[in-house]
Amino acid sequence: MVRILLFCWAFFTVLLVQGQRFLKGTVKDKEKRIIPYAKIYVKNDPTLRTVCDENGYYEMGLMPGEYYLVVTAMGYEDREYYLGMGDADVVKDFQLYPPNLKTVEDVVVSVKKSNPGREIMLKVVNKRDSINPWNRPHQVSVYIKASEKLDFKSSGKSKEKENDEPNFDAKQDSLLKSMNLVEVQLERSFAPPNKVKEVRNAYEVHGSSQNLYYTTTVKSNFNFFENLLHLDDLHETPVSSPISIPGILSYRYRLEEKYEENGRMISKIKIIPRNTATTTLEGYIWVIDTLWMVQKLSLTMNKGNLLVYDHFQIEQTFSHPGDSMCVLEKQVLTYGVKYKNETSKASTVALFSNYNFTPKFPAKYFSTELAVTEQTAYEKDSSYWNGIREIGLSDEERRYIFLKDSIEEAHNKKEYLDSVDAVFNKITILKVLWFGVDHRNRVKKQQFSFGSLAEFVQPIGIGGPRIAPNFGYFKKWENQRTYDFYVRSSIGFLNKDPKGVIWNRYRFDPFHQGDVTASVSHEFDVIRGFDAITQIYRRNNFIEATTLRAGVNYELFNGLYVGADLNFAIRRSLKDFKFLELTDAFIPNDSAMVFDPYNASLVSFECSYVPQQKYMREPYRKVVLGSAWPTFSVYYRKGVKNLFGSVIDYDYLSFDIRQNFKLGLLGNSSYRVATGTFLSMRDVREPDLRYQRRSDPIWFSNPLYSFQGLDTTLPTKSWVHEAHFVHHDNGAILNKIPFMKKTRIGLVFGGGAMYVQEHDYQHYELLAGLERNFKLSRRRLRVGVYGCASDGNKTAPRMDFKVSFAILDDRSMKWNF
Incomplete structure (x- = not known):
């Protein structure tokens, strides 16, 4: 029954999509600012609905006809629009208006006495458009000092450790190991709504900057005058601001104190989350009475969805030129994390000065290049920093810098x-x-x-024990170009068969990730390299190949990556090979594939494009920051007949679209859609076929590239269409359950579908699970438990339960799915 329902759903969905046209556009407020995550649905038919993305953009499939659309967003009045949908796509922008603030107050709470704290904040929110400095183009000078103090827990054992550094006085050595410091001086340019460019004039690192946050202004902007703060490298979900109309619905405000300062009355307002499950901030905001401007604020983030840190506090101080707007002067971030034997306490102080609110930006000044750091920024000496440093250093910091500079000078000596x-x-x-x-x-x-002795002796392998010495060489130049060389040889005890590989890579353009690789090998090769763990070890999956390979990769222009590869191989069967059969009694295995030796020449091309890819330019490298667009990829592989005696002859083509995006406070989603086919198959051998991998038992493989309930390995020659979707709620749903936020458990759900044309094979699956993040040394480990229900037109319904382990990428601050 489940199979029939799923098939009918897919069939009618295809019919509807073929007849649909698309309505698309953006949703903005009265000031023409985008409203992220607004909802749009058809009146009297709420099943026809969509949600805007973080840029206020939406798309909605509709059949031709007449519709009344309802547009709604938190903190704005619902609006209805009439739409006549014809046989063509329609582009239409919608506009929403905030309600009367008195109405908001009445809706939020009904009490017999007034709440002066919320009344004050309502007046601030009512003026936020005029007092928000980010509503105006401007330039500003920024000085940043980020410092970290490390406290190490004594293990109680005193033992010698090998160290790459010479010994210093114990007190000096302790100071050098327990502190890190970064100083930055930059010019920041901004134009509404979100154009930014940063030019670093000076950058100095003493120690390590790994745990230090906000050493650049382009990744995160703590603008509390917006509805949501997008802090992707800090927090798993966007943060709702207490100085916004949606914030009025999410926070409670309590007047804690009123006092006079410099002839003006200041109100200290306490910010309290209405629901700690979905609201992140708490703390205080100081408001200047009668002007209704923010003097300063001190807000703390709850631990729940912080990616790395255990605590994080934001303090901001504003000036008020002409009593017209709140201009950020100082920002102090205090944060830290505790590991098993180490505690990190860090702070970042940023000073903003020399504002210019009437800049004249040249044409095309703003682009996808958000930050620039030239080599001269790293070469500033101590006299330069003493002249521009706007924050005094503590005695400990001065001594630390002195020691570091002295050591650096000594380090540059050959001795x-x-x-x-x-x-x-x-x-x-x-x-x-x-x-x-x-x-x-x-x-x-x-x-x-x-190589070590452990690498030299390989007790387990396809042909039994082997000895395999290896050697590597690495060279790096001042311009960050690199050369890698690796060689390994081996011989088996059972077959006396020599094997080996020689591999080279030269990175000729670090900024554009340009490299050339070349290798020659005589090794075992696998036919199904990504098959399930229960299948990949089987003998019929292995062949012997003598291979010559050469390839090049390069970023032609920002976001467009291309690669080309030439592969020549002599493939041989292992039919006469002696195998180690000691484990056959309890681990099922089979015989090697039998075929005559043949030559195979392959040429492949790959191209991927990320539109509007944002990045930071450094002297010899590019730091990619991501894009709001998907990644589009195309891959082409050709078996070239008669090239070096090649007998294979085919053409294969595939397409891929993938993206990760946030759904406001609801979490983040990822999807991948792919299709591929052989365009011609005049001579295709088993290693060149495309295989749909069998699912692993117990292990939850990456759901964007595999299926969890596929009970067979499918070799395919014709079109294969597949789609995958995964959503992590980051606690948005489970945190509504009492006490669940303290557990830090998140909900994940998704699904996938595949259609194999030649077998008329359909497969569908739905998955759901629970995940939790743990500290693992200095890394973050995510452990998940999942259930997966799957079905298809040629398989019986099944239910599987699986587990997964994933490590957070320290560079991108993203998980594998």
Whole structure:
């Protein structure tokens, strides 16, 4: 019955989509500012509905006809619009208006006595459009000082540790290890609604900047005069601002104190979340009476959805030129995280000065390049910093910088570098047995690596035990170009068969990620490289291949990445190979595939494009910040007959669209849609077929690239269409249950579908699960438990339960799905 219902749903969905036309546009307020996550639905038929994205953009499929549309958003009055839908797509923008603030007050609460705290905040919210400095184009100078103090818990054991650095006085050594400091001086340009460009004039790192936040102004902007704060590298969900109309519905306001300062009355308002499950901030806002402007604020983020830190506090101080707007002068961020044997306490102080609210930006000044740092920014000396530093350093910070500078000067001497290398290059038993032996020359910026004994002896393999020595070489130049070299040889005890690989890569353009690779190998190869763990070890999945490969990758222009690869291989069967059969009694296996040796020449091209990709430019590299657009990819592979004696002859083409985006306070979603087919198949062998991988037992594989309930491995030659969707609520749903926010457990759900044309094979699945993040050393580990219901036109309904483990990427601050 489930199979029939799913098939009917898919069939009628296709029919409806073919007859639909699209209504699209944006939703804005009276000031022409976008309203993210507004809802649009057909009156009297709420099943026809859509939600705007973070840029206020929407799309809605409708059949031709007449409709009355309702547009709604939190903090705005609902509006109805008439629409006559014809046989063409329609572009239509909608506009919403905030309600009368008295009406908001009446809706929010009904009490017998007034609430002066909320009345004051209502007056501030009523003026926020005029007092918001980010409603005006401007330029500003910014000085940032970010510092971190590390407290180490004593393990109670005193043991010698190998160190790449020479020993210092114990007190000095303790200070150097327990502090990190970053200073930045930059010019920031801004134009409404969200155009920004940052030019760093000076940048100095003492120690490590890994745990320090807000060393650039382009990733996050703490603008509390907007409805939502998008802090993607800090918080899993957007944060609702207490100085907004939606905030009036999300927070309670209580007048704590009134006092006079500089001849003006100041009201201290306490901010209290109405529902701690869905509201993040709490703290205080100080308001100047009669002017109804924010003097300063101090707000703390709840721990729940912070990506890395355990606590985070924002303090801002404003000036009021001409009593006309609130201009940010100082921002102090206080944050930290505690690990097993280490506690990090950090703060970032940013001073904003020399505002210019009448800038004249040249044409095309703003672009997808949001920040620029030239090499000279890293070369400023102490006299420069003493002249521009706007915040005094503590005695401890001055001593720390002095020690760091002294050490850096010593570090640049050849004698010191040689002494450090001597320590690093020392051969120890542990290196020989497990880690491998390295030899580094810091002056020449090169390193040699020799494999350990653990790598030398391989007790388990397709052909039994092998010995496999390996060697690596790495070279880096001042302009950040690099060269990698790796060689490994091996021989098996059972078959006396020599194998090996030589691999090279030269990165010739670090900024555009341009590199050239070349390799030659005589190794085992797999036919289904991404099959389930219960299938990939089988002998019929292995062949022997002598391969010559060359490839190049390059970013042609911002967001457009291309790659080309030439692969020549002589493929041989393992039919006469001796296998280790000790485990066959309890781990089922089979025989090697039988075929005559043949040559295969492959040429492949890949292109992916990310429209409007934003990035930061550094002297020799690009820091990609992401895009609001999906990533579009196309892949083409050709088997070239007669090239180097090749017998294979085919053409394969595939397309892929994938994206990750946030749904306001509801969490973040990811999807992937892909399709592919062989355009021609004059001669295709098993290693060149496209396979739909069988699902793993117990293990929850990446749901954007695999299915959880596929009980067979499908080789495919014709069109394969697949779609995947996953949504993480980040606590938006479960946190509404009492005490659930303290558990930090989130809900995830999604699904996938696949259609294989040649087999007329349909597969559908729905999944749901619970996830929680844990600290793992200095990383974040996500553990998930999931249930998956699947069905298809040629399979019986089934239910699977699985688990997964994922590590948060420290660079992108994103999970694998």
